[in-house]
Amino acid sequence: MSDIIVVEGLVKKYGDKAAVDRLDLRVTKGKMFGFLGPNGAGKTTTVRVISTLTDFSEGKVWVGGYDIAKKPREAKKLMGVIQQHISLDKDLTVRENMMHHAMMHKIPPGDRKKRIEELSLYVGLDGYMDRMIDSLSGGWKKRAAIVCSLIHEPEILFLDEPTVGLDIQARRLLWDLIRKLNDGGTTIFLTSHYIEEIEALCDNVGIIDNGRLIAMGTPSDLCNKIGSTAVEYHGKDGRTVYRYFPSRGEANDFAATLDETNTVLIRNTSLEDCFVELTGKKVEEK
Numbered sequence: 461m462s463d464i465i466v467v468e469g470l471v472k473k474y475g476d477k478a479a480v481d482r483l484d485l486r487v488t489k490g491k492m493f494g495f496l497g498p499n500g501a502g503k504t505t506t507v508r509v510i511s512t513l514t515d516f517s518e519g520k521v522w523v524g525g526y527d528i529a530k531k532p533r534e535a536k537k538l539m540g541v542i543q544q545h546i547s548l549d550k551d552l553t554v555r556e557n558m559m560h561h562a563m564m565h566k567i568p569p570g571d572r573k574k575r576i577e578e579l580s581l582y583v584g585l586d587g588y589m590d591r592m593i594d595s596l597s598g599g600w601k602k603r604a605a606i607v608c609s610l611i612h613e614p615e616i617l618f619l620d621e622p623t624v625g626l627d628i629q630a631r632r633l634l635w636d637l638i639r640k641l642n643d644g645g646t647t648i649f650l651t652s653h654y655i656e657e658i659e660a661l662c663d664n665v666g667i668i669d670n671g672r673l674i675a676m677g678t679p680s681d682l683c684n685k686i687g688s689t690a691v692e693y694h695g696k697d698g699r700t701v702y703r704y705f706p707s708r709g710e711a712n713d714f715a716a717t718l719d720e721t722n723t724v725l726i727r728n729t730s731l732e733d734c735f736v737e738l739t740g741k742k743v744e745e746k
């Protein structure tokens with residue numbers, strides 16, 4: 461399996477502060493990579509560096525084999541980015557925004573209309589093409605942004621916190637679309653601070669905290685790292701204690717030693733357990 465994104469020792473500083481601190485990452489071609497971390501962890505900065513939207517202080521980044529410091533233009537052609545704060549023009553219609561992107565990406569004039577129509581149909585936006593961007597709800601705006609980002613047919617799509625601010629139904633619909641894009645062969649780099657989103661979508665996960673990579677692997681790799689079986693118990697003081705074990709047998713043996721006044725639950729370890737255990741905090745915490 462080939463790695464379409466390779467990041468080694470990446471540092472991005474703002475003044476003295478490293479927003480990204482000696483980060484190593486690998487994203488496998490065709491997979492869905494989830495970059496999980498709390499607010500301020502460095503997710504957006506990482507996406508902006510890899511996608512050549514901003515420079516970096518130290519390290520190396522290759523995209524599709526191109527060193528982005530030496531061949532930014534070649535690398536950029538392989539990537540589409542949907543930033544957290546959508547950068548569509550509010551004063552234009554959906555179609556006009558798409559045309560604008562097609563021109564920016566130098567899509568030959570004869571191909572523009574067809575490509576826009578095909579992509580809009582694909583994401584279900586075909587009935588909304590003459591609406592002003594600002595008249596659309598968050599989910600449909602995201603879809604318009606997705607079409608704009610796919611217009612040059614990139615191999616990799618970055619989605620930075622794509623479902624923040626969407627209601628549950630719009631979020632589920634967007635998940636389906638992201639899965640469809642990935643099934644069609646597009647490598648997805650998704651950032652989120654929602655554990656359930658990463659759990660629902662991603663083949664591989666990187667956990668970032670304070671600019672540093674805490675762990676990387678499949679969700680089950682990460683659970684095995686801390687122990688695949690969790691024992692959760694709380695006693696009279698109301699405090700819940702979590703312990704992790706490599707097997708059910710060991711978890712059962714431990715549970716048998718607990719005082720019978722404790723309420724005990726034995727279950728599979730979740731990605732949330734991994735996050736809390738590895739970073740020492742809850743993901744929604746700042």
Ligand SMILES: Nc1ncnc2c1ncn2[C@@H]1O[C@H](COP(=O)(O)OP(=O)(O)O)[C@@H](O)[C@H]1O
Nearest residue numbers: 474478479497498499500501502503504505506
């Ligand atoms: N343009 C900037 N100038 C100064 N500091 C920044 C800038 N952008 C981000 N930071 C800081 O870098 C850190 C990482 O931010 P960011 O990458 O946006 O995190 P995330 O996307 O995970 O919430 C934060 O401490 C943030 O305040």
Ligand SMILES: [Mg+2]
Nearest residue numbers: 503504544621
């Ligand atoms: Mg961010």
